[in-house]
Amino acid sequence: MLATFxxxxxxxxxxxxxxxxxxxxxxxxxxxxxxxPWDRVYDLFRRWQHTPGGR
Incomplete structure (x- = not known):
């Protein structure tokens, strides 16, 4: 799922x-x-966490 996101x-x-x-x-x-930039990595990480099935 992470790869798809x-x-x-x-x-x-x-x-x-x-x-x-x-x-x-x-x-x-x-x-x-x-x-x-770390904030871009953070943004992607948070968006991934909040997608259905992201965890």
Whole structure:
């Protein structure tokens, strides 16, 4: 389900950032810059959490 949601967003770097946060448990502000701004990663993560079946 996460892959389907992320495929619709069109921001590949931030998508990988979301997966990094989920996989490693690091704070969002510590996401490497190569994945984009942390607030964009946070936005995608929150949108994913609030989609049906996102959890």
């Amino acid at each position: 992320l495929a619709k967003t069109g921001a590949r770097g931030a998508e990988i950032g979301v997966m990094t946060v989920i996989r490693t448990g690091i704070p969002l502000r510590d996401v490497p810059e190569k994945y984009g």
